[in-house]
Amino acid sequence: MILARDPDPGQEVEFSILSSTVNATNYFALDSTNGILSKTVEPHLDYETNLKRFQIVIAARTRGNMSLESCTGTITVNIQNVNDEIPVFAYLPDAPIHIYENLPLGRELIKLTATDRDIGDSVHYEFVGTFKGFSINDDSGVITISQPLDYEDPVIPHSWILKIRAYDNDRVHSTTGTVTVILQDVNDNLPQCTQNLYVIEFPENIPIETHLVSLICTDQDGTDPNNNITYHLIMDKFSNETFSLINNEIKIGPNQLNYDDFVFAGMQFKYTLFVRVSDGGNPKLSTIITIILRVIRINELNPxxxxxxxxxxxxxxxxxxxxxxxxxxxxxxxxxxxxxxxxxxxxxxxxxxxxxxxxxxxxxxxxxxxxxxxxxxxxxxxxxxxxxxxxxxxxxxxxxxxxxxxxxxNINDEPPICNPPHLEKIIYAPAKIPFLQLNCSDKDSSHKALSYSIIRGNTNNWFTLERPGVDPPSLATTKNFQHDVFRGIQEPTTFQLLIEITDELGGNKASQLSTTTTVIIHMLPWTTPQPTTATKTTIATTMTTSILMRISYYWSPDNWISSVITITSVLFLMCVYAVAWCLFKDAPGCSRFFPNCHQHQMNQPSITTKEIIEIPRNIDSLNCQQKSNAKPILLPGNENVATIYDGRAIDPVTGKQYLFNSQTGEVMMLN
The missing domain is CATH 2.60.40.60 (Cadherins)
Incomplete structure (x- = not known):
């Protein structure tokens, strides 16, 4: 540009810089001939680092005339800002960024910073391409998690190279950088099993080592040890020795199942097992499997x-x-x-x-x-x-x-029994050897346990019982009898002995039972008188026997037995009465009860002689003859034994015992 000219034609003007802003001469040059001010090649002007305004004082004078005054002028140069800077990242990590899959949404991974030296120009950010799961703020350059990152999701990669572009306002200049992100597995998945509850039934006699159940479990975590599964059997003390876990299989043993137990009854006859399935992550994650084993009882033991x-x-x-x-x-x-x-x-x-x-x-x-x-x-x-x-x-x-x-x-409940119950014997005086052996026995006792004694009729001890062994004794006479009594006997004499037989010899007297037997002895003289007439007569001997029993101990019957005995006794008495009525129905009424009554008998002939009766079959025959009205001679002590009591009865009310004659009905009380 021409800064000045000389008013005289033909005069050349010379230009020079008198003064300027600091360093202005470094950026501008003045052509002294034509006064053109231009920008130098080097250094470049930088709006962001240099002055924004330069003032240059220029002097103009006629060339060659140094004495002439010059004129001066000031030129102001304003520097204009131009978008000439490229954004520059302040920091990009060289190492990969490791992130965990369980980071929450919106979590900041890194904040990128880029600068643009152009004054007033701002930097913006964007991904070059699409990266699922991440987002970047276009103003702040912050990269965050935009959606869940699941390491186990097959559509989500395990690493990314994020390409980021930083650009200025007008998108005239931009720059790019990369950030490597690696996704790391987190133990965020529980072990999963095909079945979490098993209900099984087995009989109690199932063999040991029987397979109970196989567990099938997996872990979706993608890396070891997060997906490394282990099994642990949890049992109580009662089940501790009954089940075993090997790897993922549960078996019976080492002990047998046992249904027959009080403790097991309190458990409602079922085992409840728990299996903890754990992975190897840190911390470990576990799943519990419940196994209910119902035991079926089996009848397997004998009483x-x-x-x-x-x-x-x-x-x-x-x-x-x-x-x-x-x-x-x-x-x-x-x-x-x-x-x-x-x-x-x-x-x-x-x-x-x-x-x-x-x-x-x-x-x-x-x-x-x-x-x-x-x-x-x-x-x-x-x-x-x-x-x-x-x-x-x-x-x-x-x-x-x-x-x-x-x-x-054995209880002594049977009294001795003699067969026959009474005996008669004819002997000649004086007998010196045992003349009659008793035949008695007891169902409860042996022969040697029976004792014998003469309790009645043995006047002056003229008779004795001889018992050399264990057999029943024999009846014999003593010396006193032979020498004193029969020295001058002329007529037959009858003795009636009552012999008591007692069992349990040497035993408890309170429990001893006894019975009696009657022995009638007809003693004949040494010589037999001859009959004086031709009339043949037989001995008409009135023989009486009595059976007496002395009860030392008796059995007390039950109530129903007493009733039966009472009814039987009544029936028996009725039978006796009927027999008596048949015998005396034709006799006068008074004589039935009073034998001396002779009412209505005055015209009947009196009986002055007794009928001749035969001697009982067990009495020896007599070859002698006696008068028909001859009576046997009874020694003292045998006068009142003419009545024969052949029956016994018990009063069911009082318990008293009676002997009675079944022919005459005469009764004698024993106690």
Whole structure:
């Protein structure tokens, strides 16, 4: 540009810079000839670093005339800003950025900073391309998580190279950079199993090592150890030795399943197992699997007794329903001891004499016992378990048998018995050897346990009982009798001895029983007188026998027995009365009760002689003849034994005992 000219034509003007802003001459040059001010090549003007205004004072004078005054002028140069700068990133990380998959949405990963030296120009940011899961703020350059990042999601990559562009306002200048992001796995997935609850049923007798269940579990975490699964069996003390876990399989053992247990009953007969399935992450994540094993009970055990055989004893006079003993068995199958007792066979008697309570095993008496008939019984008791299966199954019932021996204890309840009950014997005086042996026995006692004594009619001890061994004794006369009594005997004489036989010799006197037998002895003289007439007569001897019994101990009957005896006694008395009525129905009424009454008999002939009767069949025949009205001579002590009592009765009310004559009806009270 021309800054000045000389008013004289033909004069050249020379230009020069007198002064300027600092460093202005570095950026501008003045042509001294033509006065053109121009920009130098170097250095460049930089609006952002240099002055924004330069002032240059220029002087103009005529060339060659240094003495002439010059004129001056000031030129102001204003620098204009031009968008000539490229944005520059202040920081880009060289190393990859590692992020976890569980970062929340909006989480800041990095903040990028880019600068533009152009004054008043701002920088903006953007991705070059599309990166799913990330977003960048175009003003601040902050990169954040825009959607969940799942390491296990196959559509989401595990690493990214993010390309970022920084540009100025007019998008005239821009620059790019890259950031590497690597996604890291996080243990954020629980182990997943195909089934979290198992309900299984097995019988209690299932073999050991039986496979119970196989667990199938996975972990969706993509890296080890996050997806490394381990199994841990959780059991209580009761189940500790019953189940085992190997890898992912649960088996029975080392102990057998056992349904028959009180503790197991409290657990409602089921095992509850827990398996913890864990991964190897930090922290570990776990899933619990529940296994319920219901055990089915099986009747697998036989009832067991506490002894191989049972032996009981019972007195023979025991009443019905007497407890003899108890058979005790146990059954270890649940429900415990749920067993039934039955008598399966054995020596029960003609009518079953025993029964057993099915629930308790108590053996009781069903009928009366008699040791003299049978002293021992052997029973077979069958013990059967019941309801030991889930559903009753008679074919699977188990049973055991045991031998029960019942010994009948002897009780002295049978008095001695003599056969025949009374004896008659004809002997000649003086007899010196045993002339009559008694025949007595006792069902309760042996021969040697019986004792004999003469309790009545043995005047002056003229008779004795000789017993050299254990057999019944023999009746013999003593020396006193032979020398004193029969030295001058001329007529037959009758003796009546009452002999008492007692059992349990040497035993308890309170329990001894006794009976009596009557022995009638007809003693004939040494010589027999001859008859003086031709009339043949026979001895008409009135012989009487009596049977007396002294009771030392008697059995007290039950009430029903007394009733039976009472009814029997009444019937018997009615029969006696009927017989008496038949015999005396034709006799005068007064004579039935008063023998000396002779009403209406004045015209009947009186009987002055007795009918001749025959001697009983067990009396020896007599070859001598006596007068028909001859009476036997009775020694002192035998005068009042003419009445024969051949029956005995018991009053059921008072308990008193009576002897009676079945022919005459005469009664004598014993106690």
């Amino acid at each position: 067991i007794g506490n002894m191989p055989a049972f032996t009981f004893s019972v007195p023979e006079n025991s009443a019905m329903d007497t407890l003899i003993g108890r058979v005790v068995f146990t059954d270890a199958d649940w429900p415990f001891n749920n067993i039934k007792y039955t008598i399966d066979g054995g020596n029960l008697g003609t009518h079953s004499k025993f029964y057993i309570e099915p629930n308790t095993g108590m053996i009781k008496l069903l009928d009366s016992l008699d040791r003299e008939v049978q002293a021992q019984y052997k029973l077979t008791v069958r013990v059967t378990d019941i309801n030991n299966d889930i559903e009753p199954d008679p074919l699977r019932q188990r049973s055991s048998a045991v031998l029960v021996t019942i010994n009948v204890l």
